[in-house]
Amino acid sequence: MTDRKRDHGEDDAVPEMLPDLGKGKDRDRLPPHGQPSPGPRVSTAVSGQATARDVPLWEIFRAFLRIGVTSFGGGVMAYLRHGLVDQRRWIDDTTFVQMVAISQSLPGLNSTNMAVLVGDRLRGAPGAVAAICGLCLPGGLIMLVIGVLHGQHGQRPAAMAMLQGVAAAAVGLVLAVAVQLGRKVLTRLDDLGFVALAVIGVNLLHLPVLVVLGAVGGLAVWWHRPRGSAPAPSAR
Numbered sequence: 001m002t003d004r005k006r007d008h009g010e011d012d013a014v015p016e017m018l019p020d021l022g023k024g025k026d027r028d029r030l031p032p033h034g035q036p037s038p039g040p041r042v043s044t045a046v047s048g049q050a051t052a053r054d055v056p057l058w059e060i061f062r063a064f065l066r067i068g069v070t071s072f073g074g075g076v077m078a079y080l081r082h083g084l085v086d087q088r089r090w091i092d093d094t095t096f097v098q099m100v101a102i103s104q105s106l107p108g109l110n111s112t113n114m115a116v117l118v119g120d121r122l123r124g125a126p127g128a129v130a131a132i133c134g135l136c137l138p139g140g141l142i143m144l145v146i147g148v149l150h151g152q153h154g155q156r157p158a159a160m161a162m163l164q165g166v167a168a169a170a171v172g173l174v175l176a177v178a179v180q181l182g183r184k185v186l187t188r189l190d191d192l193g194f195v196a197l198a199v200i201g202v203n204l205l206h207l208p209v210l211v212v213l214g215a216v217g218g219l220a221v222w223w224h225r226p227r228g229s230a231p232a233p234s235a236r
Contacts, residue, residue: 064134
């Protein structure tokens with residue numbers, strides 16, 4: 001009888017210990033607010049953007065070839081944003097603005113600099129080559145033909161009127177992109193102040209763009225610098 005009671009007592013203790021094991025695991029779990037944030041690849045996958053090495057080189061070439069064929073009027077930034085951000089979602093608006101800033105700070109055309117940056121982000125150096133070839137190939141061939149025709153018929157009233165209309169459309173496209181990006185990126189009043197300083201420096205003071213970018217950009221970096229010491233990690 002004593003052995004049977006001992007056996008029953010041990011068997012009854014097992015179910016009582018199982019909830020404690022589960023509770024111990026629950027106690028060791030971090031609360032939702034204490035869990036680490038997902039890495040960049042997880043965030044990219046959730047947002048629907050293409051990660052590196054996922055986009056074929058031919059797709060990069062075809063995308064920039066289409067942008068190069070259809071980007072009339074000089075508003076190529078509008079076509080780049082529509083094709084890369086809205087349609088294919090290869091980058092987001094924040095990354096696009098950062099790449100525009102880098103492109104404007106480097107020598108060369110902004111559009112070709114953007115093609116190199118986006119292609120390199122997607123597939124490295126081969127992606128950059130595919131992007132810049134796709135973007136520049138149609139424009140080079142079309143400009144070769146347009147240059148010959150403009151030399152022969154550029155002084156005709158119809159040709160001059162067409163060029164003026166295309167220039168007006170290009171200004172509208174650039175303004176549309178500025179408004180779209182401004183709504184998503186310029187969320188603070190101090191950011192609007194930096195925009196005003198850049199406009200004053202370029203349009204009113206006629207300073208070089210590189211000088212304005214360096215001065216206003218440096219001031220913006222200093223203004224948005226991290227303030228205060230970082231919180232100490234909590235001890236486990």
